[in-house]
Amino acid sequence: MSHSSSDAPPRRIRNIAELAELAGVSPGTVSRALSGAGLISSKTRERIQALAREHEFTPNAMARNLRIQRTGAIGVVIPLGHETGQHISDPFFMTMLGHLADALTERGYDLLLSRVIPTNGDWLDRIVDSGRTDGVIVIGQSDQSATLDRVAARYRPLVVWGGRSEGQVHCSVGSDNRRGGMLATQHLIERGCKRIAFFGDPRAQEIEQRLAGCREAMAAAGLSDALTVFPAHLVAEDAQPDIARFLSGSGDRPQGIVAASDIIAMSAIQAMVERAIPVPDEVRVVGYDDLPIAQQTLPRLTTIRQDIAGGAGHLVDLLLRRIAGEDTDGVVMAPELVVRGSS
Known part of the structure; x- marks a missing residue:
């Protein structure tokens, strides 16, 4: 018994060029229709998006990011210089990471997490020069302020959770x-x-x-x-x-x-x-x-x-402004005494 051609599943589309051929338009038009950008009619955009859905085509985000030189990821780094036994499961890190993940996801970014035990001075250079992220948030200065200052002098999209000190180069967010x-x-x-x-x-x-x-x-x-x-x-x-x-x-x-x-x-x-x-x-x-x-x-x-949720919001906000080319000052938040039973 033969199947009619209408029973066959739709052909899987592998790239924008194949979808453009199917739609009878240029690859540029397909790209604009799928990204929601550019001056094309809503009718054309809807037709191309419907074809993409029917043929299970999702544009390759990495290829798009390469074209616009953006990875869509933010590096979040925890350096453990003075306290090498600390883990990411530490309650402070988990609280901060939860707030950072929420703030970054809302802005359309993925989070790439690293825990580093610095054995020499180039740990941060390797991270910022890897090309895997659009910017880096460091949680805690540990005993690494000199390294943070040195890298911040040449790499703008870097923001650090920690204290502010006299003559500091890196942009920090933290409490007084x-x-x-x-x-x-x-x-x-x-x-x-x-x-x-x-x-x-x-x-x-x-x-x-x-x-x-x-x-x-x-x-x-x-x-x-x-x-x-x-x-x-x-x-x-x-x-x-x-x-x-x-x-x-x-x-x-x-x-x-x-x-x-x-x-x-x-x-x-x-x-x-x-x-x-x-x-x-x-x-x-x-x-x-x-x-x-x-x-x-x-x-x-x-x-x-310490306002950890507010601090996470400041870290993300300052980082995205620095990615966009701004120079930003850090933020020093006022701490608050909360009196309970232990005192």
Whole structure:
């Protein structure tokens, strides 16, 4: 039994030239019809789009991007210079990546994610020169500010989440870390704490700035000699045993802890719970970030809030303006003290 030709599935179209031949128009007309651009009649556009659907033709986005020299992708890079044990699953990174992915997708971009442990100074050069992305967002300065400055001087579409420092070349978005450290410390002093410990590794620029704010508040209260700095890890499984050893050591226990992140603060609370040290009765704790998990600790965590969603929006906005050729200033957002049960 023979099939009539009308029963056969439509021929699969492989490229714009074949679709143009079928439609009886030029390849340029097909290209304009499929991209929605150009001066062609709506009737012609609809006819060509219907033919494309019927023959299951989707134009090759990569070929189109090559013509207009655009990849349609943004690189998002997490450099772990001072804290090599951190993972992308870290709650801060996951919160920031969620907001970045939403903002980029809404603007029609894909996200290309890399976690880098810098072993030499050219890690960022390799990323920006790969040709795989239209621009790069770096989450965190770590201890890599010099590399970020050097590459930013020659590569415009680069924006970094982090702190602003004197003479900085790279464009950054972040909270006023010095102010945040100050707010946390002033709050503990107002609650009667005289001996205060700062938990965090100041090799990272943002943490160094939070410590500077903490020192400033202690000095203003005449308590400079009562500050202890403990370079706690940002990774909970490393931070907790170290903090436990610190708390078990000889010497006076701090009455207040300024933690450089919510994860460090939560590790400190956990270590104290295990040693039956009541929080906040004996030791008051303030974190930094105000991640969603800050409300799940017992007691709930007092912390310095960074507007991570707003920050992600600024990062994407500034990057797209820089891709378009603009020079942009960075953004320093005001941090905010959120008082809960831990202080």
